[in-house]
Amino acid sequence: MKKINNFEEQCAFQEILKIIGGKWSMSIIFILFSGKKRFSELERTVPHINTRMLVKELKNLVAHKIINREVFATVPPTVEYTLTDKGQNLEPIINDLYNWGVTNLD
Template sequence: MPTKKITKNTERCALQEILGVIGGKWSMSIIYALSHRTMRFSEIERMIPGINTRMLVKELKNMENNGIVTREVFATVPPTVEYTLTAKGKKLNPIIDELYKWGEEYVDKSMS
Protein backbone atom coordinates (compact mmCIF):
# COMPACT_ATOMS: atom_id res chain seq x y z
CA MET A 1 0.00 0.00 0.00
CA PRO A 2 1.61 3.30 -1.06
CA THR A 3 1.98 5.94 1.61
CA LYS A 4 0.85 9.47 0.97
CA LYS A 5 3.37 12.18 1.72
CA ILE A 6 2.03 14.99 3.85
CA THR A 7 3.24 18.41 2.76
CA LYS A 8 3.41 21.35 5.07
CA ASN A 9 1.48 24.43 4.04
CA THR A 10 4.08 27.20 3.91
CA GLU A 11 1.53 30.00 3.70
CA ARG A 12 0.40 31.48 6.98
CA CYS A 13 -3.31 31.95 7.32
CA ALA A 14 -4.74 35.44 7.73
CA LEU A 15 -5.74 34.76 11.33
CA GLN A 16 -2.15 33.95 12.26
CA GLU A 17 -1.04 37.21 10.64
CA ILE A 18 -3.67 39.15 12.60
CA LEU A 19 -2.61 37.53 15.86
CA GLY A 20 0.97 38.50 15.05
CA VAL A 21 -0.15 42.12 15.04
CA ILE A 22 -2.62 42.21 17.95
CA GLY A 23 -2.15 38.85 19.61
CA GLY A 24 0.21 39.87 22.38
CA LYS A 25 -1.13 39.15 25.86
CA TRP A 26 -1.54 42.86 26.58
CA SER A 27 -2.29 44.28 23.11
CA MET A 28 -6.06 44.31 23.39
CA SER A 29 -5.92 45.88 26.85
CA ILE A 30 -3.68 48.62 25.48
CA ILE A 31 -5.99 49.24 22.52
CA TYR A 32 -8.95 49.35 24.90
CA ALA A 33 -7.12 51.83 27.14
CA LEU A 34 -6.34 54.10 24.18
CA SER A 35 -9.78 53.76 22.61
CA HIS A 36 -11.12 56.97 24.14
CA ARG A 37 -8.14 59.30 24.21
CA THR A 38 -4.42 59.89 23.87
CA MET A 39 -2.53 58.73 26.94
CA ARG A 40 0.91 59.05 28.45
CA PHE A 41 2.97 55.94 29.07
CA SER A 42 2.44 56.06 32.84
CA GLU A 43 -1.33 56.46 32.42
CA ILE A 44 -1.49 53.33 30.27
CA GLU A 45 0.65 51.45 32.78
CA ARG A 46 -1.64 52.44 35.67
CA MET A 47 -4.77 51.54 33.70
CA ILE A 48 -3.67 47.95 33.01
CA PRO A 49 -3.24 45.97 36.23
CA GLY A 50 -0.57 43.29 36.11
CA ILE A 51 1.48 44.67 33.21
CA ASN A 52 5.10 45.51 33.92
CA THR A 53 7.06 48.37 32.37
CA ARG A 54 9.22 46.13 30.18
CA MET A 55 6.23 44.34 28.70
CA LEU A 56 4.34 47.59 28.06
CA VAL A 57 7.36 49.01 26.21
CA LYS A 58 7.62 45.82 24.12
CA GLU A 59 3.90 45.75 23.24
CA LEU A 60 3.79 49.46 22.38
CA LYS A 61 6.85 49.11 20.10
CA ASN A 62 5.25 46.16 18.33
CA MET A 63 1.99 48.04 17.93
CA GLU A 64 3.82 51.12 16.65
CA ASN A 65 5.75 48.99 14.12
CA ASN A 66 2.43 47.52 12.94
CA GLY A 67 0.76 50.91 12.57
CA ILE A 68 -1.71 50.45 15.43
CA VAL A 69 -0.44 53.30 17.63
CA THR A 70 1.59 56.45 17.14
CA ARG A 71 4.17 57.64 19.63
CA GLU A 72 4.84 61.32 20.13
CA VAL A 73 7.75 62.55 22.24
CA PHE A 74 7.72 66.05 23.71
CA ALA A 75 10.95 67.86 24.60
CA THR A 76 10.24 68.35 28.28
CA VAL A 77 12.23 67.43 31.36
CA PRO A 78 11.61 64.59 31.96
CA PRO A 79 10.53 63.71 28.41
CA THR A 80 6.79 63.28 27.92
CA VAL A 81 5.64 60.47 25.61
CA GLU A 82 2.06 60.13 24.42
CA TYR A 83 0.41 57.29 22.55
CA THR A 84 -2.61 57.51 20.28
CA LEU A 85 -4.45 54.93 18.22
CA THR A 86 -4.02 55.35 14.48
CA ALA A 87 -6.98 55.12 12.11
CA LYS A 88 -5.98 51.47 11.63
CA GLY A 89 -5.95 50.97 15.41
CA LYS A 90 -9.32 52.67 15.88
CA LYS A 91 -10.90 50.16 13.48
CA LEU A 92 -10.14 47.49 16.10
CA ASN A 93 -12.36 49.18 18.73
CA PRO A 94 -15.67 47.54 17.71
CA ILE A 95 -13.97 44.15 17.48
CA ILE A 96 -12.48 44.47 20.96
CA ASP A 97 -15.80 45.74 22.32
CA GLU A 98 -17.51 42.62 20.96
CA LEU A 99 -14.80 40.36 22.42
CA TYR A 100 -15.32 42.09 25.77
CA LYS A 101 -19.08 41.48 25.60
CA TRP A 102 -18.48 37.85 24.64
CA GLY A 103 -16.13 37.46 27.62
CA GLU A 104 -18.66 38.98 29.98
CA GLU A 105 -21.23 36.45 28.83
CA TYR A 106 -19.17 33.28 28.44
CA VAL A 107 -15.93 33.45 30.41
CA ASP A 108 -16.22 31.89 33.83
CA LYS A 109 -15.19 34.49 36.42
CA SER A 110 -14.01 31.75 38.78
CA MET A 111 -11.21 30.86 36.33
CA SER A 112 -9.23 34.04 37.06
Protein backbone atom coordinates in the same frame (compact mmCIF):
# COMPACT_ATOMS: atom_id res chain seq x y z
CA MET B 1 -19.88 34.94 8.60
CA LYS B 2 -16.89 33.72 6.61
CA LYS B 3 -15.09 30.58 7.77
CA ILE B 4 -11.32 30.15 7.52
CA ASN B 5 -11.04 27.37 4.97
CA ASN B 6 -7.63 27.38 3.36
CA PHE B 7 -3.97 27.71 4.19
CA GLU B 8 -3.67 31.31 2.94
CA GLU B 9 -6.50 32.44 5.20
CA GLN B 10 -4.94 30.60 8.15
CA CYS B 11 -1.64 32.39 7.49
CA ALA B 12 -3.43 35.76 7.43
CA PHE B 13 -5.05 34.88 10.77
CA GLN B 14 -1.61 34.07 12.22
CA GLU B 15 -0.31 37.45 11.03
CA ILE B 16 -3.24 39.21 12.72
CA LEU B 17 -2.44 37.40 15.97
CA LYS B 18 1.21 38.53 15.73
CA ILE B 19 -0.06 42.12 15.78
CA ILE B 20 -2.86 42.07 18.36
CA GLY B 21 -2.45 38.66 19.96
CA GLY B 22 0.07 39.69 22.61
CA LYS B 23 -1.05 39.15 26.19
CA TRP B 24 -1.43 42.90 26.78
CA SER B 25 -2.10 44.26 23.28
CA MET B 26 -5.88 44.30 23.40
CA SER B 27 -5.88 45.79 26.89
CA ILE B 28 -3.64 48.62 25.69
CA ILE B 29 -5.79 49.22 22.61
CA PHE B 30 -8.97 49.10 24.71
CA ILE B 31 -7.59 51.73 27.10
CA LEU B 32 -6.58 53.97 24.18
CA PHE B 33 -10.16 53.96 22.86
CA SER B 34 -10.81 56.64 25.50
CA GLY B 35 -8.09 58.91 24.09
CA LYS B 36 -4.38 59.66 24.32
CA LYS B 37 -2.40 58.39 27.26
CA ARG B 38 1.10 58.94 28.55
CA PHE B 39 3.38 55.99 29.19
CA SER B 40 2.95 56.29 32.97
CA GLU B 41 -0.86 56.36 32.61
CA LEU B 42 -0.77 53.15 30.58
CA GLU B 43 1.55 51.56 33.10
CA ARG B 44 -0.90 52.37 35.92
CA THR B 45 -4.01 51.44 33.94
CA VAL B 46 -3.02 48.07 32.45
CA PRO B 47 -3.40 45.63 35.33
CA HIS B 48 -0.39 43.46 36.27
CA ILE B 49 1.89 44.59 33.42
CA ASN B 50 5.55 45.34 34.08
CA THR B 51 7.50 48.13 32.40
CA ARG B 52 9.50 45.83 30.13
CA MET B 53 6.39 44.13 28.76
CA LEU B 54 4.59 47.44 28.25
CA VAL B 55 7.54 48.78 26.23
CA LYS B 56 7.61 45.58 24.14
CA GLU B 57 3.86 45.66 23.40
CA LEU B 58 3.90 49.38 22.59
CA LYS B 59 6.83 48.93 20.17
CA ASN B 60 4.97 46.12 18.40
CA LEU B 61 1.77 48.17 18.10
CA VAL B 62 3.70 51.22 16.84
CA ALA B 63 5.60 49.08 14.31
CA HIS B 64 2.30 47.75 12.94
CA LYS B 65 0.77 51.25 12.86
CA ILE B 66 -1.97 50.43 15.37
CA ILE B 67 -0.87 53.26 17.67
CA ASN B 68 1.09 56.49 17.32
CA ARG B 69 3.93 57.44 19.64
CA GLU B 70 4.55 61.17 20.02
CA VAL B 71 7.56 62.45 21.95
CA PHE B 72 7.57 66.01 23.32
CA ALA B 73 10.83 67.89 23.95
CA THR B 74 10.36 68.46 27.66
CA VAL B 75 12.55 67.64 30.62
CA PRO B 76 11.98 64.81 31.33
CA PRO B 77 10.67 63.83 27.87
CA THR B 78 6.93 63.34 27.62
CA VAL B 79 5.60 60.50 25.46
CA GLU B 80 1.96 60.14 24.45
CA TYR B 81 0.25 57.27 22.71
CA THR B 82 -2.90 57.45 20.57
CA LEU B 83 -4.66 55.06 18.24
CA THR B 84 -4.20 55.41 14.50
CA ASP B 85 -7.19 55.06 12.18
CA LYS B 86 -6.16 51.44 11.78
CA GLY B 87 -6.27 51.04 15.57
CA GLN B 88 -9.64 52.80 15.83
CA ASN B 89 -11.03 50.28 13.34
CA LEU B 90 -10.44 47.58 15.97
CA GLU B 91 -12.95 49.12 18.39
CA PRO B 92 -16.07 47.19 17.28
CA ILE B 93 -14.08 43.96 17.09
CA ILE B 94 -12.57 44.30 20.56
CA ASN B 95 -15.91 45.42 22.02
CA ASP B 96 -17.55 42.32 20.50
CA LEU B 97 -14.85 40.11 22.04
CA TYR B 98 -15.36 41.83 25.40
CA ASN B 99 -19.14 41.35 25.22
CA TRP B 100 -18.67 37.71 24.21
CA GLY B 101 -16.44 37.20 27.25
CA VAL B 102 -18.91 38.85 29.63
CA THR B 103 -21.67 36.58 28.31
CA ASN B 104 -19.78 33.30 27.99
CA LEU B 105 -16.99 33.13 30.56
CA ASP B 106 -18.00 31.72 33.89
